[in-house]
Amino acid sequence: MRNGMHHDRERCLRAVRSKDARFDGWFFTAVLTTRIYCRPSCPAVPPKPENMTFHPSAAACQQAGFRACKRCRPDTSPGSPEWNHRADLVARAMRLIADGVVDREGVPGLAVRLGYSTRQIERQLLGELGAGPLALARAQRAQTARLLIETTALPMAEIAFAAGFSSIRTFNDTVREVFALSPSELRDRLPRTTAMAPGALSLRLPFRAPLNPDNLFGHLAATAVPGVEEWRDGAYRRTLRLPFGHGIVALTPQADHIACRLTLSDMRDLPVAISRCRRMLDLDADPVAVDGQLRTDPVLAPLVDKAPGRRVPRTVDEAEFAVRAVLGQQVSTAAARTHAARLVTAHGEPVHDREGGLTHLFPAPEALAALDPATLAMPRTRRTTFATLVRRLADGSLHLGVESDWEDSRARLLSLPGFGPWTVDVIAMRALGDPDAFLPTDLGIRRAAQGLGLPSTPAALTARAAAWRPWRAYAVQYLWATDGHPINFLPV
Template sequence: MDEDSRFEAVRSRDARFDGEFFFAVETTGIYCRPSCPAVTPKRRNVRFFATAAAAQGSGFRACRRCRPDAVPGSAEWNVRADVVGRAMRLIGDGVVDREGVAGLAARLGYSARQVQRQLTGELGAGPVALARAQRAHTARVLVQTTELPITEIAFASGFASVRQFNDTIRDVYASTPSELRASAPRGGRAGRRVAAPASGIPLRLAHRGPYQAGAVFDLLADEAVAGVEEVGGVRGRRTYRRTLRLPHGTGIGVVDERPGAVRSASGAHPGGWLDARLHLTDPRDLTTAVGRLRRLFDLDADPYAVDERLGGDGRLAPLVAARPGLRSPGAADPEELAVRALVGRAQAERLVQRYGKALDAPYGSLTRLFPEPAVLAEAEPHGTLGALTAALADGTVRLDPGADRDDAEAALLAVPGLDAATVAVIRTRALGDPDVGPPGPDVPDSWRPWRSYALQHLRAAGERVGQGPFGATPQAPSCGSAADGSGSAPR
């Protein structure tokens, strides 16, 4: 988009572009999301930014009315396979806070100077500024949704000192942390403050455009591995829960199915959110846990671009019309997903019960974490399972958010016994690739770059595309979701 097109989106308050870019008003010193309901500023006073960090770096503070830091992430970072896209996915996972810019650069295979230059040149902000903006958002969530002491929130958000925390909050929100807490909304579940993260941090996980929650929850229910996941409730009001292994501790993620928002009179879809709660043993894991839930539920997708492309195909057009905004779910734990794609659900449940680490405090039927690759490689070293887990454990196969997808696919195909169809599932789900289709004439190139979404439409409609590793299930990206709980034969 050029700047004139962006201003038209601002003038029409078009929510489709929330998170895709930000605009700032020089006369007020405030930056906003495109759909901000405030009076449209004069064109000559408006500046545009690719990221919130770039706006903050130019001295603008976040609008209190539209809360631009709470928008969905740009779908561009999930689509792009270059260093900028990979870097943004890693920063979103909290790598800069945990490992610094040097750690980010090492994961990308570039020098720190090269990463700084590429991010600054394209996004107007380097990795430190991008991580700072993310820390500020994490801090706001903790300040406004918990009763944690401000000092604890400062370090839980990733700040090196309380002074740095206070300065950043004032710069970004034009408020002190205490003022920010006092201004927190009190309406609804997401507006109630909790005493501590152990009580569950309430969140709203925003998405743009329509969202077919029912199809996502159906898939998660079919795949759920006992002890690690559960889906309860009646259709339309279900709740998904799962255990999370996080950098500083463990967590329980809880996400509620929510009916889609009603279209406006103009026919546009305003977007919406999924209600969620996170129970964390260490609040420093909030940013990482949120990012992993967002990837699992594919909340940063651009359904407008996907539906426009696939809706022009004769075979897919009626499916897209029936399910606008259908998502291609990812994974909360990429390495876990790889193992499950190989062995299927029944075998995965056996591995959980035998080798999964027990939670200190069970949460309903959730009692364990999925076993780590190193544990499985030592416990069951033979066959394809042993080869895969050993490769994951020693880094031969990398599936983290910044992994090069082509390199990861090549490494997976080199694992003895791992076939191309299973690798395609891993690439789709664990690596979040939106453009994966099984080989063969059933999947035309006209579906690019959204073949993963095309297969989800076929799966939701009960159609078969080729023959893959999951027996009777339609060949769309799924992890052993046959009715009997089996997937690929254990190897």
């Protein structure tokens, strides 16, 4: 566990001296003589130890008067894994800030979603990250602005608006303060690129190595709902429902990044779209910590050594995934896709895809709550489960989002008719993002356990899996990978 690592000066110094990219995003190095801040792996010659201070976030560096290094571009570091594997107030707040809530609803809106006062949230974020929610959101706006400046030909006024700035002046001042260059100077430093389609962006999503793309993209492609998702030309593509409009994303695994091509109906959705794609691909995970823990088990160690860096395939829409989990209860992957495709065709919102075969957004809970359950081709008890879920999602009595309290959400889901441990835990793992979610009743897990000589009954396997905590969701990926199911292979 590296929480608060910036306080461990000797460890930070070692990471900077060795230019260890595994620590990028865990902390930032601020150089007192140059007044710049860097990622630990910055290729520049490390400064003298007495000239370095360490901060937990880019926002904290900016608040302390440091500007971003032009060479290592610290704002493009992977995000801190802390916000993905924790469920406390700070982690939930950071997930919401990344999802753009402060820009859309302000700090009071953040507080309402979390159920705490603004003062409590400010105090906890300042204590752990050295910056409050406004400063953290400002740092994200600066990063979005730089991305738009460097990857589009949009006029600066449109970029300021899309990045969430209240005025052109604030945009200019922030960019100059954070990057020590004006917006025009940032753009002039780059070679001219060929024009892209309106609303289209191409960017790189960084991650901590290693990353094994097989089960990650294999799972997404094998379970893809026609019209909403597809595998085309080596990329996973899907439609996105976003706060200001819709989008289409194409994600292609590369050796040291994920190539991301986004088409947005409203550029204000850029930071949210990026955040959700990173979350879906689990790109902020720390594979060294995860695999290191799982390797301590002699049964799992060979599986990890054979293909390290497996991620947990997640989702861009928690409510959508919950609906699909119900559709997939006790049926094959193909049957679940068929059920979902029928809902999409009948109730999804049409979109135009100029580059592929995507046709719809997945139906919103409100649209699904309005349909007649009797029209669904599924057993009566599952129709009841489906109808109850979409009604609760539509009326707000059940909310599944990045800020969800994992244990509270589990309890609420278990109270619904037809929701047993498997359905709840698969939602906890892939929608809520709980890294310790476990599926001891899953048929594939039980088969894998039996083949490896592990206990195969749910109670005994759960007891055996205690040694894998807090990463049991990742152990699930390694166990699933012992099977020849298409979810475990990168499509060709």
